[in-house]
Amino acid sequence: MEHSELPGPQAAGGDQEPPAVGVVIATHDRPVQVREAIASVLEQRYRGAVRVVVVFDRAEPDADLAGDRVTVLRNDRTAGLAGARNTGIAALSTMDVPLVAFCDDDDTWRPGKLAAQVAALAAHPGAEFATCGIEVEYDGAVRPRLAGTDVVDLADLTRSRMSMLHASTFLIRADAFATDRLGLVAEDAPGSQNEDYDLLLRAARRRPIVHVDRPLTRVRWGGSFFTHQYRTKIDSLHWMLDRHPELSACRPGAARLYGQLACWHAAAGERRAAVRYAGRSLRRNPREPRAAIALAAAARLVRVESVLSTLHRRGRGI
Numbered sequence: 236m237e238h239s240e241l242p243g244p245q246a247a248g249g250d251q252e253p254p255a256v257g258v259v260i261a262t263h264d265r266p267v268q269v270r271e272a273i274a275s276v277l278e279q280r281y282r283g284a285v286r287v288v289v290v291f292d293r294a295e296p297d298a299d300l301a302g303d304r305v306t307v308l309r310n311d312r313t314a315g316l317a318g319a320r321n322t323g324i325a326a327l328s329t330m331d332v333p334l335v336a337f338c339d340d341d342d343t344w345r346p347g348k349l350a351a352q353v354a355a356l357a358a359h360p361g362a363e364f365a366t367c368g369i370e371v372e373y374d375g376a377v378r379p380r381l382a383g384t385d386v387v388d389l390a391d392l393t394r395s396r397m398s399m400l401h402a403s404t405f406l407i408r409a410d411a412f413a414t415d416r417l418g419l420v421a422e423d424a425p426g427s428q429n430e431d432y433d434l435l436l437r438a439a440r441r442r443p444i445v446h447v448d449r450p451l452t453r454v455r456w457g458g459s460f461f462t463h464q465y466r467t468k469i470d471s472l473h474w475m476l477d478r479h480p481e482l483s484a485c486r487p488g489a490a491r492l493y494g495q496l497a498c499w500h501a502a503a504g505e506r507r508a509a510v511r512y513a514g515r516s517l518r519r520n521p522r523e524p525r526a527a528i529a530l531a532a533a534a535r536l537v538r539v540e541s542v543l544s545t546l547h548r549r550g551r552g553i
Contacts, residue, residue: 241333241357253283256349257332257409259323261316262340263292268455270300275343277304281350288326292319315427317420324412324419335409341455342403348451352406355385355445363411364438366404367447371550373456378550381448389439392432393485398552400444402431404452407438417441421478426467429475436479456547463540465503472496486519494525498553501532502539509533525553 241254258276262269269289276287289300292310301307308326312318320337327335334353338344352365368381380399384391391397411417417438424430438444472492475482482488493516501509509529516526531537543553 241353241360253281253350253353254334255284255286255330255332256281256334256336256353256406257286257288257323257327257330258336258338259320259327260287260289260338260340261292261310261319261323262289263294265340266297269340271343272338272340273300273305275345276338278346279344279349280346281353283349283353284332285349286327286330286332288323290319290323290326292316313422315422317422317424317427317430321419321422324409327409328412333409334406335412336406337402338452339403339454342401343453344403345451345453348404349406351447351449351451352445355447356406356408359445361442362445363408363417363442364435365406365445365447366400367451368449369399369401369404369452369454370450371454371456371547373547373550374544376548377453378548379450380550381450382446383448385446385448387439387444387446389436389481390485392436392439393479393481393488395488395491396432397435400435400446401452401454402434403454405431405434411438423474425470425474426464428467428471433475433478436481456552463502465499468499469496469503472499487523490516490520490523491525493519494523494529495553497529498525498532498539501529506533528553 260272273287279285287305289307290310293314296307296309298307308322310319310322312322324335348367352367356362356365370377370379382397382399412419421430421433472495476492482492493512497509497512497516500512510533513526513529516523528542532539546552
């Protein structure tokens with residue numbers, strides 16, 4: 236089945252109705268932030284219909300959030316972010332929306348996000364997936380993160396995680412979620428971590444990703460439920476390496492992942508493992524900074540958490 240045609244960029248000012256967009260907001264124990272996320276979606280300057288599905292994961296749904304354009308559900312699939320997003324995707328499949336977007340419950344969109352991304356997808360008829368730049372809010376500071384490109388391919392994503400391609404920027408053709416195409420969000424990702432990177436790689440393996448290189452999504456760092464779950468971080472990176480052989484085959488990409496493994500082992504107090512993975516990282520890229528951070532942490536010269544906090548203030552991460 237081929238994709239249905241989206242209206243071209245000129246449709247925003249013409250008579251043709253832009254395509255409807257369904258937005259999945261997975262949430263857990265963030266009652267104030269989720270309302271801000273919903274408001275930022277409903278306040279989009281976009282002429283097409285926008286439907287929101289709020290999926291409560293391991294929490295009692297707040298029926299007060301429901302409205303004409305907002306549906307509230309409980310995650311009825313695997314517990315975690317991936318299962319919650321797939322619950323939302325399944326609900327939207329009954330609402331006749333050709334495009335599906337994600338927004339995390341602690342993030343917000345700028346008013347022009349959807350219009351810019353829908354126009355970008357319409358300008359690339361074969362594309363299935365669009366992203367945009369972000370601005371990172373951390374400790375009172377806001378820093379933009381841009382990609383410097385309007386198209387992202389598989390080689391780009393194996394070399395770098397490209398963290399500006401955040402899940403809250405994803406806009407995807409609904410028919411791409413079919414099992415014989417891109418498929419759903421991977422629910423076997425340990426702790427539902429790196430499921431967004433996995434989805435990007437699977438998408439880019441099929442077709443290049445269209446990117447709007449403007450900071451149209453604000454991402455809040457510092458409140459993650461998984462900040463100190465180092466074993467889950469480690470397991471999810473091994474899951475990625477097993478699932479995507481192209482990461483190991485790319486020297487800078489492998490150096491990055493091994494450097495991350497080294498850092499999380501060091502943060503967990505597993506010094507031998509940290510040194511081992513730092514060595515693997517440096518053999519692939521002697522300039523990999525994560526390896527140096529891990530070695531310094533293993534020698535107890537720095538704490539990974541302190542380095543991470545400093546990086547976050549600059550809109551960066553490990």
